[in-house]
Amino acid sequence: MIPREKYTDMITANKAVAIAVTRARPKVVAAYPISPQTDIVEHLADYVAQGNLEAEYVRAEGEHSAMTICASAQGTGVRTFTATASQGLAYMHEVVSACGGMRLPVVMFVANRTLMSPGGIWPEYSDSMPERDAAWIQLYVEDNQEAFDMIIQAYKIAEDSRVLLPIMVCGDGYILTHTTDKVEILGMDEVDEFLPPYKPEHAYLDIDRPTAQGVIVPPEYHMEAKYQMHKAMKDAKTVIKEINSEFAHKFGRDYGGLLSTYKMEDAERAIVFMGSTTGTARTIVDQLREKGEKVGLVKLRFFRPFPNEEIAKALKDVKAVGVFDRSLSYGSTGQVFIEVRNSLYETKKPVLNFIAGLGGRDIRDVDLHFMFKKLKEVEGKDKIEDPLVFVNTRGVTV
């Protein structure tokens, strides 16, 4: 049994997510195993079986159905949860998109894993990145504590009447999902106070108040619905910041909202990181600072909605910007790079794109040192022929 009270434990991100789900009290959990999230649905089966979670636990016959079950249950007026990764997320894609458009505040954990081919079970963001246009809020966590905290926050953000969009909480497969770290588990009562039981105020299936959801909408009415999806995504930025502050005030952990910065006050060069790599990069920033190098980093937390203004503000004083991408849009650049450079368009700063860690390749301290070194080389340049830098890749001259 999970204690009701607040406690601290050494656990994996998968276990932290599963316990956070019991605190959020969804009424329907759709489960289908896939590495590296499988033990989330295993833990949840256990928690339902031993009474830690009162929920309908549906062993779906595939991820397409798992996402469908979450969407239609949410559309019937209950809080839901599912978790997936890689091919599982790709397999549910058409329902992921429907769920966003139907404005159903489903919460899903994605244990980031490479999307084939080549096959692999190790971390990469090529699974969640293709879902960027599906009208889902998308956030990336750095460690197990953040995974726990953001599951709780995710429900509150998604269900806010100004938002009503589903959220995928993304965490690096294995690096977080299978590695134990210290996590403070918030108590049941304090989470209940922060995140009260779900009471839908919008349209849901109710025989006393018939509504239709997800129907065919002809061109005369279509664009307005799409505009509203975009507006909700934009409005979510305010809600994310508000809920971050409320959480920080109540529980003492301030994640900075859409992004956070590290040693950026007087930084001349900075790299934008996402996910677990941010932790290692902080150490490298410290090492370089000891040598007198004025470097800093930005931790990008939310990829959708993308914090254009916030990232431009965070990077306004630096002379060169690097963007870390753990995925690549072949024939273009990394997906985060596209967004960051777009945000910096007016500033004409040199921006490099570091592609690293694909398919789970280890991102070593020498690789991070290399990124900051490359950045120093372009400082002051106003033209960059090719921003792409493949880090630690055989056959690529850098």
Added chain:
Amino acid sequence: MKLQELPDESPYVSGDSACPGCMASNIAHNVLRILGKKTIASVPPSCMSVFAGTFPNLNWDIPYFHMQFANTAATVTGISRALKAQGKEGIVVLGMAGDGGTGDMGLQALSGAAQRDENILYICYNNQGYENTGIQASGMTPIGAWSKTTPVRNHSTGNEYYPKDIPRILIAHEATYVATASTADINDFIRKIERAKEIEGFRYVEILSVCTPGWDVETHLGPQLAREAIDTGFWLLIEYDKHKLMVNHDPTFKGLDKFLKKQGRFKHMTLDQYHIMEDHIRRRYQIYKSLSSLDHFL
């Protein structure tokens, strides 16, 4: 209830934009006359999702949920589980899909829901083809039939494959209730829908739905063809309830050639093709008949 006792009004209200003579529209109307207003419905992309579910003209005077092609059984699963979690009882959760959405793309979700004995009523209106997209063969199109993807040309003489038998697949799951029905035998139809409404667990009813453009028949012929389909054995009335299988009506097997010749989709058939169809119909009847007499169903 008898036909005369059924309410004239149906929560599937009049004024849909189905083709003249469409039997699917008729099936929806009659099913909902029996199920009533304590019903939540989901229809995947299909004829019915277009002719009765295009905003702002919806014919469903009950909560209605439209999802994708392959996941009707999973959609109604989520609705049913959410109602259970909320303690809401006595509501029929109805999934209503065509044969393509049931037997091809939808088969995985259907199998999952049947195996988990989800508390849902799944109705397949089987018009024997992808008619919404303009008459293409599905996995449930009869052998020999013409369609736009099984053309009749020099090198092709219609559909070369046997149709999938979904009721038999679901009986293999030991599903709670599996039946076939036809509006041509309205008493059998009413009894089966009422039975499916009354019990809990996974319930599947497959109803033959004459598609006038897809079958290339005159628009007034639907009811007559539905009747002849039962007599000829082309459409078999079966019922699997409490792990017991019954064949509700023994066909005479007479008049098959005349029945087929009335339909443009079969008019090209050679004598060889006719015998293949006839053998298939008799074999399917024998399979159900022998399964219904087995001891382990008692």
